[in-house]
Amino acid sequence: MNDHTMRTALNYPVARDTYKLVLKGAREFAAEAEAGCFAHIRIPRVLARRPISIADADPTDGTLTLIYAVKGEGTRAMSELLVGQEVLALGPLGKGFPVKDYAGKTVWLLGGGLGVAPLLFTARKLYESGASVRAYIGFKNSHYVYGTAELGRYADVRSYTDDGSFGIAGFAVKGMLGDLAAARPHAVFACGPKPMYQALAAGMPQSIPCYISLEERMGCGLGACLGCACEIRGEDGGVHIKRVCADGPVFSLREVVL
Ligand SMILES: Cc1cc2nc3c(=O)[nH]c(=O)nc-3n(C[C@H](O)[C@H](O)[C@H](O)COP(=O)(O)OP(=O)(O)OC[C@H]3O[C@@H](n4cnc5c(N)ncnc54)[C@H](O)[C@@H]3O)c2cc1C
Ligand code: FES
Numbered sequence: 001m002n003d004h005t006m007r008t009a010l011n012y013p014v015a016r017d018t019y020k021l022v023l024k025g026a027r028e029f030a031a032e033a034e035a036g037c038f039a040h041i042r043i044p045r046v047l048a049r050r051p052i053s054i055a056d057a058d059p060t061d062g063t064l065t066l067i068y069a070v071k072g073e074g075t076r077a078m079s080e081l082l083v084g085q086e087v088l089a090l091g092p093l094g095k096g097f098p099v100k101d102y103a104g105k106t107v108w109l110l111g112g113g114l115g116v117a118p119l120l121f122t123a124r125k126l127y128e129s130g131a132s133v134r135a136y137i138g139f140k141n142s143h144y145v146y147g148t149a150e151l152g153r154y155a156d157v158r159s160y161t162d163d164g165s166f167g168i169a170g171f172a173v174k175g176m177l178g179d180l181a182a183a184r185p186h187a188v189f190a191c192g193p194k195p196m197y198q199a200l201a202a203g204m205p206q207s208i209p210c211y212i213s214l215e216e217r218m219g220c221g222l223g224a225c226l227g228c229a230c231e232i233r234g235e236d237g238g239v240h241i242k243r244v245c246a247d248g249p250v251f252s253l254r255e256v257v258l
Contacts, residue, residue, distance in 0.1 A: 034098025112192025
């Protein structure tokens with residue numbers, strides 16, 4: 001893990017308030033990147049770094065792909081990056097999804113909103129490991145939908161929107177839990193908002209391992225400042241503080257205090 005100087009190759013909107021940023025000069029970063037890990041990005045004129053998940057990484061052409069929503073100062077500045085402009089990317093950081101443990105097995109992915117971004121890379125890595133992948137993805141409405149074609153190369157995709165303006169009406173988590181009556185995966189990998197994880201925790205049989213990716217505001221990104229603390233239930237039944245950046249962002253659903 002290093003701080004890599006990269007240059008903007010592409011930066012364009014893929015959905016409402018949502019952009020795809022492709023950085024080049026990322027050969028070393030891409031070679032080390034694992035599904036569910038992130039890059040801590042330093043944008044020109046913005047002091048603090050912003051953590052963004054790896055949506056794809058290709059060591060052959062040295063590109064790193066990020067998909068981000070414009071929320072505040074940092075991501076607004078990111079959306080204004082021009083082709084050729086330099087950014088610093090610290091990483092790859094964090095512990096991602098246990099892709100290797102499920103090589104050749106059946107994995108269901110569950111994604112909500114911006115949480116679909118890391119699942120694009122995860123689906124590719126699972127597919128390349130010989131896993132059979134099904135993806136349940138949900139968005140607010142059709143204006144926010146992205147990534148379905150990319151995901152479709154590696155997974156059987158079921159899309160949902162809250163209002164039914166694209167795909168099936170309703171929540172992806174509900175659809176996935178409903179399908180458990182007919183089929184069972186070896187594991188579920190999820191990334192999305194807290195209510196999605198709460199629904200997953202309430203409806204998922206204990207016998208199916210579930211891994212979720214947590215989001216917290218971050219400082220150093222390296223495990224040193226405790227700015228990204230989260231509560232994890234230990235084997236002793238007690239609640240312990242862990243760091244999303246270094247101990248996660250991926251944790252087992254059963255150990256996270258939601
Ligand atoms: C491990 C990790 C991976 C992430 N991956 C992605 C990704 O792939 N795509 C993406 O769009 N975003 C991702 N995020 C969230 C992203 O880092 C924040 O949206 C971004 O830092 C906001 O910066 P800003 O300067 O635009 O907004 P700020 O001005 O800093 O904040 C704007 C608003 O967003 C809220 N906010 C800021 N950071 C977070 C956070 N981490 N969690 C929840 N709310 C936050 C603030 O409270 C505020 O309301 C990820 C976060 C983490 C921790
Ligand atoms: S951001 Fe500093 S410990 Fe995680």
